[in-house]
Amino acid sequence: MKIKRFSGANTREVLQQIRGTLGPEAVILSNRESDGAVEIVAAIDFDEKQWNETQSIPAWPEPLRTHPEKTEAFQPAQLPAQGATIAPSQSSTNPSPRDMSQPLASAPLRDELQALKQLVERRWGPQPVQQSAQEALREMGFSEEWISEFLEQGECREWELKLLNTLQEKVGISQTSLEKPGLFVLLGPTGSGKTTSIAKLAAAQVLRHGPHSVALLTTDTYRIAGVEQLEIYARILGVPLDVIKGPEDLLKSLEKHRDRSWIFIDTIGMGPRDPRLNEQLQWFAALGADAQRFLLIPASLSGRNLATVLQPYTDIPLSGAIISKIDETPAFAAVLEWLAAQHLPVAWYSDGQKVPEDMHEAPWEQIMNLLKMNSALHKERLADDPGSRYHGTQL
Ligand SMILES: Nc1nc2c(ncn2[C@@H]2O[C@H](COP(=O)(O)OP(=O)(O)OP(=O)(O)O)[C@@H](O)[C@H]2O)c(=O)[nH]1
Numbered sequence: 001m002k003i004k005r006f007s008g009a010n011t012r013e014v015l016q017q018i019r020g021t022l023g024p025e026a027v028i029l030s031n032r033e034s035d036g037a038v039e040i041v042a043a044i045d046f047d048e049k050q051w052n053e054t055q056s057i058p059a060w061p062e063p064l065r066t067h068p069e070k071t072e073a074f075q076p077a078q079l080p081a082q083g084a085t086i087a088p089s090q091s092s093t094n095p096s097p098r099d100m101s102q103p104l105a106s107a108p109l110r111d112e113l114q115a116l117k118q119l120v121e122r123r124w125g126p127q128p129v130q131q132s133a134q135e136a137l138r139e140m141g142f143s144e145e146w147i148s149e150f151l152e153q154g155e156c157r158e159w160e161l162k163l164l165n166t167l168q169e170k171v172g173i174s175q176t177s178l179e180k181p182g183l184f185v186l187l188g189p190t191g192s193g194k195t196t197s198i199a200k201l202a203a204a205q206v207l208r209h210g211p212h213s214v215a216l217l218t219t220d221t222y223r224i225a226g227v228e229q230l231e232i233y234a235r236i237l238g239v240p241l242d243v244i245k246g247p248e249d250l251l252k253s254l255e256k257h258r259d260r261s262w263i264f265i266d267t268i269g270m271g272p273r274d275p276r277l278n279e280q281l282q283w284f285a286a287l288g289a290d291a292q293r294f295l296l297i298p299a300s301l302s303g304r305n306l307a308t309v310l311q312p313y314t315d316i317p318l319s320g321a322i323i324s325k326i327d328e329t330p331a332f333a334a335v336l337e338w339l340a341a342q343h344l345p346v347a348w349y350s351d352g353q354k355v356p357e358d359m360h361e362a363p364w365e366q367i368m369n370l371l372k373m374n375s376a377l378h379k380e381r382l383a384d385d386p387g388s389r390y391h392g393t394q395l
């Protein structure tokens with residue numbers, strides 16, 4: 001057994017000396033503070049029997065200063081791991097044999113070691129993972145309330161995978177596919193991209209099945225150039241366009257085009273308080289399961305705007321949402337939160353004005369990539385490598 005006394009300005013320094021001299025297996029036999037210095041007696045190859053024989057020798061007698069092998073008697077402590085609480089302390093003013101009923105470490109020493117421990121945890125513990133997840137989710141546009149609920153649900157290390165699963169489960173993907181013929185109605189706030197999206201969807205079907213499979217209808221009779229915009233697309237695609245002024249027109253047109261497999265209906269965008277909006281929504285609600293209604297949601301909508309503007313559309317049955325203009329916003333998670341609350345799945349998303357290439361199907365892996373790529377955390381990467389911009393699956 002080798003016993004040695006070490007001293008230094010503070011516990012940390014002395015522990016380092018002990019580790020350096022005796023190694024990590026050393027045990028601490030005693031410690032005390034004297035004249036602002038810390039003294040610790042430590043041993044290696046500790047022999048309890050041999051040690052107990054020294055118990056008759058009074059602790060910290062004067063000769064001990066010159067014979068460090070002989071020291072006070074008490075249970076030895078293993079050299080603590082970095083930051084762990086260590087063995088006992090003795091009063092420097094009244095050296096006496098240690099009272100075994102007293103706590104092993106003095107309050108200042110305990111505090112110092114506790115502070116050390118916390119420092120280590122802050123730097124290398126689990127907290128940074130949680131923090132970086134929190135920051136990334138904020139950058140994506142999730143609300144504070146949503147983030148805390150999400151992070152409370154357990155382990156944060158795999159948070160991206162957990163987010164993907166959560167979105168898949170709470171929002172989901174619309175079962176609608178352009179593969180199957182149908183009547184597709186696009187609804188949504190003013191300027192959300194309804195007409196452009198109709199053009200994109202119709203163009204994709206014309207390219208696949210030819211112009212005879214497609215017809216376009218529009219209710220946009222109020223706005224100057226409302227019809228003209230779609231007329232231009234209809235002419236380019238070589239498909240018919242009917243203007244609908246009421247429910248009778250709608251039924252007549254549907255009858256007229258019953259041999260066409262894909263019918264797309266563009267609707268007029270109106271403010272949420274416009275009474276005509278409800279009237280129009282009722283026309284399409286009346287079509288029941290014969291029609292598939294999709295809500296266009298600009299990716300940049302958030303907060304109270306989002307809830308107010310979209311509220312009128314929550315009263316009719318919808319098949320899914322189209323998130324538009326994803327290219328225009330760095331953070332669109334607010335839209336995903338709203339969709340989750342409404343249990344409304346995503347059908348497509350658009351990320352540009354080009355017809356038809358800027359409309360995409362929406363598997364969640366792609367939406368997750370867009371969330372990450374758009375968020376500020378990824379802007380730097382984008383700047384370094386513009387080619388890394390993600391392009392989704394085209395229609
Ligand atoms: N950047 C970007 N612009 C888009 C996208 N989709 C549509 N736009 C543009 O947004 C503007 C409005 O699009 P429209 O298709 O006319 O929108 P709307 O919903 O039909 O508008 P109203 O009929 O007035 O209600 C046009 O300039 C489109 O080119 C998109 O995904 N990204």
Ligand SMILES: [Mg+2]
Nearest residue numbers: 194195220267
């Ligand atoms: Mg329009």
